[in-house]
Amino acid sequence: MSRIDRRFADLASGGRTGLVPFFTAGDPSPDSVVPVMHALVEAGADLIELGVPFSDPMADGPVIQHASERALAKGVGLARVFDWVREFRTRDAATPVVLMGYMNPVEIHGAARFGAEAVAAGVDGVLLVDCPIEEIAAAGPLRDAGLTQIFLAAPTTTDARLAQVCAAARGFLYYVSFAGITGADRLSTGDVRERVAAIRRQASTPVAVGFGVRDATSAAAIGEFADAVVIGSALVERLAGAADADEAAARARAFLAPIRAALDKRT
């Protein structure tokens, strides 16, 4: 059983909603990445989505795009992202780590090499925003290397296609709560609830919901029906400008703890 599957199984048996924070590797600073990862786990993260910076993040809003630009300006590349996960793993063997990013860095690095290096570093999964199931073959070497490829479903996903996405899903299915970019403020909980219920009837994997979750209140609302809640832009915003690694870790902890509490109060 993969680390991702084990984590979701534990959540299910404990009746808890998963909490999945996202932040961009290298932002606010390269030396804060590993301390922030540990701080997030201490504050209740069940799985960490680590953003691999990309120059042209088409599906992201300005918050994550700027974080990407800042990280790239500091010279953050794949090798360092893998190093950070390796360092994180020396103290945390249980928390799954999913790299989130775009196809081009994988293509240029070579998908087989990317997969081997990621697995060796202790990465569990990849979520490639611009690799829908149509292009699933391109990521084949990643899966062959042992990474779980996470797929997305969106409000625009048709019913026929949803069945295909659900069939392809491994680890968990990421439901994009509204048609838009990350960090936008358009969340309508009622629509999402209905849709997630439909997905859960078809998918054999848990369903995580992201896009537009900003705080304890919105997280708790989504946590009513989702297996896990993903929270990204709001965290990235909070981390931005932290003076050093200690402050970044403190901000991460202060940001996530109330969200964890709100999710747990419900269950």
Next chain:
Amino acid sequence: MERIDDYSVYPDARGRFGDYGGSYVAETLIAPLAELDAAYQRLRTDRAFIAEFERDLKYYVGRPSPIYHAERLSRQVGGAQILLKREDLNHTGAHKINNTIGQALVARHMGKRRIIAETGAGQHGVATATVCARFGLDCVVYMGATDIERQKINVYRMKLLGAEVVPVTSGSKTLKDALNEAMRDWVTNVADTFYIIGTVAGPHPYPQMVRDFNAVVGREARAQMLEQYGRLPDVITACVGGGSNAIGLFHAFLNDRDVRVVGAEAAGEGIASGHHAASLAAGRPGVLHGNRTYVLCDDDGQITETHSVSAGLDYPGVGPEHAFLKDSGRADYVGVTDDEALAAFHQLARSEGILAALESSHAVAQAIKLARELPQDRLVLCNLSGRGDKDVHTIAAREGLSL
């Protein structure tokens, strides 16, 4: 790579040109792209739609555009005869209108009232704003802040036509960033919005659709060559940024194996300088803006900033069909520097009384190089994709003049 017998059958149903193309987009865009693909595949063979398109090309755009024999230029060069396909004479001054008319008609058939577009040099933005005015559609154009500065006249032109021009200040503030921003708008407003992409890039079906609408250039040129010269040209050439005017010219000639096909990319300050936009000549296969193609990026896959004196060629990717033509060996892609393009601009202006767009000046420079190597009875057909009025400020500034 396997031997290609018929170049007209690409892309396949999944939008592939060999290893290139496809639909590398966020899940949210899959359904709208499928809806667009279904509508377009139906319309492209619909006789009423084709008639509607052709009527506008004739009476609104002013097609067919002539093939003009640049005799004085050819004499100066002293080699083959240089023939110019005069897309600069189209309404709005470039080939771009062929595509925007076509896509606006598709949008109308799909019931979408709001049009968005991205633009580099501003030519596609102007062509989009123009057809939106013509069809009564709302129009929002995304443009890099750097390009807005470089192309003030086109920005004002778009506003005169009723479009809203949104400056994009992220990344390098040029075409690729405008494209990212337009994609984001589309993801967010997909229900009522049609995205008119200006080049043969982007996810399927855009590379096919934009090519089909521009392919009128090559179809016309091929018939005109046979009519005026009794034969096909020996070489055809066009500038390649995203590659829409080039594929427009090339496509009808791809199965004519005796016609040599040469694309001119922007080599900027020289490929060795690193300041260029020659994705095919100096890039590598990757994934950008929804398709697999040649891209300019570093070893970590980060897209690199490009340079060209012409905003319209300043793009780190290229249409997937060009990537396919390069790998199959059917077309050659070579770099033309800023200086060579400017020299060609001046030479054409003085010898023929034609101010070419800086983009098209790259093709003219390449045509001159090709002609020089060939005997006088050979024919080099060059796509003069746009007129240079928009560039006079840029050219003056480079020469230290302020107008």
